[in-house]
Amino acid sequence: MTRNRQIFVRELPKAELSEEHFEMREGDMPSAGDNEVLVRTILISIDAANRAWMKGPTYRKAVKERDVMHAYCIGEVVESNDGAFKTGDIVAAEAGWADYSAVAAADVQKLPDIRPLSHLLSVLGIAGKTAYHGLVGIGQPRAGNTVVVSAAAGSVGMYVGQIAKVLGCRAVGIAGSAEKCDWVTGELGFDACVNHRSDNLFRELKAACPDGIDIYFDNVGGAVLETALFQMNMKGRIVCCGAASQYDIEDTTGPRNLPGILVVKRLRMEGFIYFDFAKQDEKAEQNLSTWLEEGKIKVVDDIVGGLENAPHALVGLLAGENRGKRMVRVAPDPAKTGR
Amino acid sequence: MTRNRQIFVRELPKAELSEEHFEMREGDMPSAGDNEVLVRTILISIDAANRAWMKGPTYRKAVKERDVMHAYCIGEVVESNDGAFKTGDIVAAEAGWADYSAVAAADVQKLPDIRPLSHLLSVLGIAGKTAYHGLVGIGQPRAGNTVVVSAAAGSVGMYVGQIAKVLGCRAVGIAGSAEKCDWVTGELGFDACVNHRSDNLFRELKAACPDGIDIYFDNVGGAVLETALFQMNMKGRIVCCGAASQYDIEDTTGPRNLPGILVVKRLRMEGFIYFDFAKQDEKAEQNLSTWLEEGKIKVVDDIVGGLENAPHALVGLLAGENRGKRMVRVAPDPAKTGR
Numbered sequence: 260m261t262r263n264r265q266i267f268v269r270e271l272p273k274a275e276l277s278e279e280h281f282e283m284r285e286g287d288m289p290s291a292g293d294n295e296v297l298v299r300t301i302l303i304s305i306d307a308a309n310r311a312w313m314k315g316p317t318y319r320k321a322v323k324e325r326d327v328m329h330a331y332c333i334g335e336v337v338e339s340n341d342g343a344f345k346t347g348d349i350v351a352a353e354a355g356w357a358d359y360s361a362v363a364a365a366d367v368q369k370l371p372d373i374r375p376l377s378h379l380l381s382v383l384g385i386a387g388k389t390a391y392h393g394l395v396g397i398g399q400p401r402a403g404n405t406v407v408v409s410a411a412a413g414s415v416g417m418y419v420g421q422i423a424k425v426l427g428c429r430a431v432g433i434a435g436s437a438e439k440c441d442w443v444t445g446e447l448g449f450d451a452c453v454n455h456r457s458d459n460l461f462r463e464l465k466a467a468c469p470d471g472i473d474i475y476f477d478n479v480g481g482a483v484l485e486t487a488l489f490q491m492n493m494k495g496r497i498v499c500c501g502a503a504s505q506y507d508i509e510d511t512t513g514p515r516n517l518p519g520i521l522v523v524k525r526l527r528m529e530g531f532i533y534f535d536f537a538k539q540d541e542k543a544e545q546n547l548s549t550w551l552e553e554g555k556i557k558v559v560d561d562i563v564g565g566l567e568n569a570p571h572a573l574v575g576l577l578a579g580e581n582r583g584k585r586m587v588r589v590a591p592d593p594a595k596t597g598r
Numbered sequence: 599m600t601r602n603r604q605i606f607v608r609e610l611p612k613a614e615l616s617e618e619h620f621e622m623r624e625g626d627m628p629s630a631g632d633n634e635v636l637v638r639t640i641l642i643s644i645d646a647a648n649r650a651w652m653k654g655p656t657y658r659k660a661v662k663e664r665d666v667m668h669a670y671c672i673g674e675v676v677e678s679n680d681g682a683f684k685t686g687d688i689v690a691a692e693a694g695w696a697d698y699s700a701v702a703a704a705d706v707q708k709l710p711d712i713r714p715l716s717h718l719l720s721v722l723g724i725a726g727k728t729a730y731h732g733l734v735g736i737g738q739p740r741a742g743n744t745v746v747v748s749a750a751a752g753s754v755g756m757y758v759g760q761i762a763k764v765l766g767c768r769a770v771g772i773a774g775s776a777e778k779c780d781w782v783t784g785e786l787g788f789d790a791c792v793n794h795r796s797d798n799l800f801r802e803l804k805a806a807c808p809d810g811i812d813i814y815f816d817n818v819g820g821a822v823l824e825t826a827l828f829q830m831n832m833k834g835r836i837v838c839c840g841a842a843s844q845y846d847i848e849d850t851t852g853p854r855n856l857p858g859i860l861v862v863k864r865l866r867m868e869g870f871i872y873f874d875f876a877k878q879d880e881k882a883e884q885n886l887s888t889w890l891e892e893g894k895i896k897v898v899d900d901i902v903g904g905l906e907n908a909p910h911a912l913v914g915l916l917a918g919e920n921r922g923k924r925m926v927r928v929a930p931d932p933a934k935t936g937r
Contacts, residue, residue: 513854530866
């Protein structure tokens with residue numbers, strides 16, 4: 260019988276997450292129960308939000324001690340006890356850090372025939388749609404607007420700036436090193452990028468946004484959010500996508516200029532999750548596909564090999580070592596191996 | 599020649615505002631210059647925002663040391679050098695704490711023939727319109743929603759809750775004493791009111807909002823805002839109207855649950871000033887007048903007599919001693935004295 264590797268949460272982190280919080284164990288391969296499918300994991304999405312799930316309930320249930328680590332995955336159906344799925348289907352599912360997961364069919368989604376499969380997690384998946392829906396649906400950009408995005412070299416940020424450019428906006432990134440900033444402007448075509456570890460983020464951001472900020476797409480919260488808030492233009496929009504700077508911290512503090520600056524500048528600050536915009540998904544997919552074909556947006560995927568490297572992949576993501584959408588490859592695309 | 603009393607800002611406050619920061623001086627009556635009108639002050643609006651103006655530029659220019667204290671006033675034109683105004687017109691103007699002010703005609707607005715004049719500052723003026731536009735325009739209430747408003751016994755809060763009731767919502771106030779809470783429920787008809795100085799605001803607010811909060815109309819910021827944020831329902835709206843708890847504080851801190859909770863609950867937090875909704879003013883005035891005639895909303899004005907009492911009126915307002923819209927009467931309504 261085929262064995263199944265699973266990575267469990269050994270202990271929930273109290274502050275900074277480390278690889279010690281996880282442990283891998285091997286067991287028997289599960290089988291699909293009633294109305295379940297057995298999914299062989301191909302790619303695991305690695306997201307800053309995974310760390311937030313470990314702090315408590317968010318927009319989904321919390322990750323608890325001794326759980327197989329939760330994850331959004333792409334996989335292949337290898338056994339189905341549900342009429343909607345058959346062996347060989349390529350699906351997305353909320354599964355876990357494991358070779359195989361038995362998942363309720365209701366929680367599984369069939370994926371379109373798109374290659375490479377990694378695009379279904381990045382530009383045409385969770386990363387691209389989060390960028391698109393947040394920028395377009397919440398930010399409501401107009402040509403000529405200045406759009407600032409934090410974690411600009413990250414999975415979502417890299418698309419926010421590129422989409423902003425397509426829509427005729429000035430795109431300014433905020434990233435965690437001079438090298439990342441060079442990549443964001445040189446490779447991705449942002450108009451400017453500022454290093455948030457610089458001695459004077461406020462002044463550098465101001466220099467990069469001479470006409471102020473119309474839309475700030477926030478992936479990090481904390482001090483960077485506070486700095487951006489001070490430079491918002493009247494009637495500006497703050498798209499709240501995540502707060503990656505806060506996930507490893509127990510006692511967080513909010514930006515000191517809130518709520519006063521929202522009143523004075525009449526700002527709108529709004530949170531979202533990409534699936535809130537499911538009704539606009541078709542439009543998003545069409546636009547992203549078109550821009551991709553036309554070479555208007557670049558895709559950079561950061562694929563870490565091997566299930567056993569998932570803990571390091573997440574810890575490293577939180578430390579900012581990735582460029583583009585990070586994922587872990589657990590198995591090859593079956594279309595390539597001809598199984 | 600008639601003398602003119604003016605109250606100057608002797609010194610800008612560094613922390614808590616006191617009457618010592620002002621001084622009254624008497625001088626000659628000014629006269630209207632080109633395209634100016636001379637306005638005899640009848641009523642001065644006393645607002646928490648006046649204190650915010652003393653901290654720096656906001657949605658208007660800052661009050662500076664040695665200025666005559668700025669204020670929104672209702673008055674009578676006694677001299678006009680502009681074709682748009684004639685002696686005897688009742689007008690609103692950004693004037694000052696003074697018996698007489700010469701004001702650029704462009705900054706003066708003719709008022710409709712409504713009595714008592716105090717209604718033009720309260721229910722049919724800045725207070726009622728701020729409540730209406732914030733609740734309706736930003737909050738977008740639906741029947742059955744739970745609406746929570748802070749400073750519920752204050753000029754704006756008292757109308758927010760009453761309008762919420764007219765629109766079929768559950769209205770819950772937050773106020774600064776048990777007596778105010780009794781008044782808010784007993785006199786104004788709110789469904790519940792919670793004392794923010796109680797030992798456990800969180801628990802009491804939760805008990806008053808068993809179905810969570812759909813709209814939080816925030817007049818205070820700080821700890822009360824943070825508490826309300828934790829109890830917001832999915833897709834809730836936070837109407838940012840002011841931050842009265844923060845005006846007397848030099849170093850403020852924001853709610854620690856921001857921006858995370860905006861993402862998790864998909865909240866919208868938006869600031870406004872009533873004049874942003876000038877296009878909806880006619881509709882607001884119609885509705886407020888109708889509800890007033892039908893006895894669906896009550897008006898309580900808190901009128902302090904005498905220009906010399908303006909400093910105390912503002913300091914007392916910031917300490918929360920008022921119920922309803924506070925204003926200072928400087929002169930009687932000319933229609934009553936038959937001048």
